[in-house]
Amino acid sequence: MLHIETVYKQFDNGFVALEDVNLQVNPGEIVSLVGTSGCGKSTLLRIIAGLDKATTGSVSIHHEVINAPHPDVGIIFQEPRLMPWLTVQDNVRFGLEHLSRTDSDAITAATLAKVGLSDFAHMLPRQLSGGMAQRVAIARALVTKPSILLLDEPFSALDAFTRTKLQDHLLHIWEYDRPTMMLVTHDIEEALVLSDRIIVLRGNPGRIHRTVTLDLPRPRKRTNTTLQQWKERLLTELDVSMAERSLAEI
Amino acid sequence: MSNFLKTNGSKSAAISTASATRPYRPPKRRRAARHQWAIGLIIPITLLVLWELLSRVGVFPPNLLPAPSAIASTLWSLTVTGELVEHIGITVFRVLLGFLIGAGLATVFGALTGYSRFAHQLLDPLLQALRSIPSLAWVPLFILWLGIYETSKVSLIAVGVFFPVYLNLMSGIQNVDRKLVEVGQVYRLNQLKLIGRVFLPATLPAYIVGLRSGLGLGWMFVVAAEIMGASKGLGFLLVDGQTTGRPDIIIASILLFAVLGKLTDAVVASAGKRLLRWQDSYSSHHQ
Ligand SMILES: Nc1ncnc2c1ncn2[C@@H]1O[C@H](COP(=O)(O)OP(=O)(O)OP(=O)(O)O)[C@@H](O)[C@H]1O
Numbered sequence A: 001m002l003h004i005e006t007v008y009k010q011f012d013n014g015f016v017a018l019e020d021v022n023l024q025v026n027p028g029e030i031v032s033l034v035g036t037s038g039c040g041k042s043t044l045l046r047i048i049a050g051l052d053k054a055t056t057g058s059v060s061i062h063h064e065v066i067n068a069p070h071p072d073v074g075i076i077f078q079e080p081r082l083m084p085w086l087t088v089q090d091n092v093r094f095g096l097e098h099l100s101r102t103d104s105d106a107i108t109a110a111t112l113a114k115v116g117l118s119d120f121a122h123m124l125p126r127q128l129s130g131g132m133a134q135r136v137a138i139a140r141a142l143v144t145k146p147s148i149l150l151l152d153e154p155f156s157a158l159d160a161f162t163r164t165k166l167q168d169h170l171l172h173i174w175e176y177d178r179p180t181m182m183l184v185t186h187d188i189e190e191a192l193v194l195s196d197r198i199i200v201l202r203g204n205p206g207r208i209h210r211t212v213t214l215d216l217p218r219p220r221k222r223t224n225t226t227l228q229q230w231k232e233r234l235l236t237e238l239d240v241s242m243a244e245r246s247l248a249e250i
Numbered sequence B: 001m002s003n004f005l006k007t008n009g010s011k012s013a014a015i016s017t018a019s020a021t022r023p024y025r026p027p028k029r030r031r032a033a034r035h036q037w038a039i040g041l042i043i044p045i046t047l048l049v050l051w052e053l054l055s056r057v058g059v060f061p062p063n064l065l066p067a068p069s070a071i072a073s074t075l076w077s078l079t080v081t082g083e084l085v086e087h088i089g090i091t092v093f094r095v096l097l098g099f100l101i102g103a104g105l106a107t108v109f110g111a112l113t114g115y116s117r118f119a120h121q122l123l124d125p126l127l128q129a130l131r132s133i134p135s136l137a138w139v140p141l142f143i144l145w146l147g148i149y150e151t152s153k154v155s156l157i158a159v160g161v162f163f164p165v166y167l168n169l170m171s172g173i174q175n176v177d178r179k180l181v182e183v184g185q186v187y188r189l190n191q192l193k194l195i196g197r198v199f200l201p202a203t204l205p206a207y208i209v210g211l212r213s214g215l216g217l218g219w220m221f222v223v224a225a226e227i228m229g230a231s232k233g234l235g236f237l238l239v240d241g242q243t244t245g246r247p248d249i250i251i252a253s254i255l256l257f258a259v260l261g262k263l264t265d266a267v268v269a270s271a272g273k274r275l276l277r278w279q280d281s282y283s284s285h286h287q
């Protein structure tokens, strides 16, 4: 169980990125965060991951307040963040150091196969395309089997084919291990296909503007009419918040 | 997805068979690379030949600028008496010992001040102040404190080596990408593991630059130390050549310094290159 309580975040420079964010995510739930660029989505994920501290308010996991990275939480950052000196395989293995070599070899190989990179295990990050690098980052987050998975626009660098494939794959993993997932995305369709709930954030400062609960069975068809209707509505809403922002900036 | 790949499969197979019928040719740049080092030799060899010719005709006075062949024969005679090996040996010994001490201390201090904010506030101002003293100004003090023998010489070299290594390592650590450090934090590495698995490899490029320039300064300072008082070593040979009016000895020593400096640098550089093969740099794409 993930509790986010009245989180308020002000950066050192005085900028308020989040204000009064309250959210409860149930075990196994998939929640998407959508919102215009700069409205505080990554900041919220960083606070949950224990990399940043809320100025006031708190985040707790299983009723344990988070002050530092929690072992049950995995994160996929907005950028791949691979260690340039490690091969693909060793990057994926990065979080498995406590295991024996044979165990981590097996898990690494299996995970690389899942993201379709078995043939590239011995390459260095500089030899990868952007999408391949992101898939390595996904594999690195998955190997530790976190019970809460934070994903910051994990698929935005990928082509449409790979993206749908990995979305399906993510659902597959979810069906298997039932991790709680918080997914930041700019792709409304992705949010609609994957999540139980969609949270619309609006800045600035970032606040929860709206919550959409999707009580539809998975796997969902992208062409489903209910989804299409929701897509229209959400897009208009994001559009409005965009327009308000640009007005405010003038 | 797999269907999509299949429809494309026949097409790519056709392409690969077409290229297989052609004999394999290595890319042009590769072949040229094998001879590239020779390009750098053209001008020195030309100058050498010119120098020898002009000396033979008598354009260069032999008491000021002896011919290359005269220098070579001086080198040879020093070699057969065994003198040269001794001079080279002691100089290399001084440089390496000074380098090890200077670089070792610099590694400890650079790591501390780069990694710990407190250590930085505590130590860096003092070290920066010491750095602004021209290192040769230490010579009289070192001689007074440590005598004219090896200790003062090695200390001077160590001081010279210390600062470039210290500065490069410290700023290298400070500039490690926060984003990579966060990955280590997410996997809850303790301080020591974070240093070993993220900071150390990420700092290596800057550290190697520091070691190389430190080594260069080490060679510079050994000359200073040996000129100021020594009975052996290449620096002594320089002074000896001057006092006995033998330009061939001076030039021979200079050449030896050049060769030795280049050799030791090449060792560090190639070790660095091996360790840094992962780097995505401009030069790694142009080799
Ligand atoms: N360290 C920081 N110091 C000051 N301001 C910051 C800092 N980090 C982020 N911000 C500000 O906080 C706001 C939210 O940033 P955040 O990265 O969370 O946005 P985002 O919603 O993830 O945007 P995007 O969709 O573009 O990734 C931005 O306006 C940004 O300028």
Ligand SMILES: [Mg+2]
Pocket (backbone or CB within 6 Å): A041, A042, A043, A078, A152
């Ligand atoms: Mg972001």
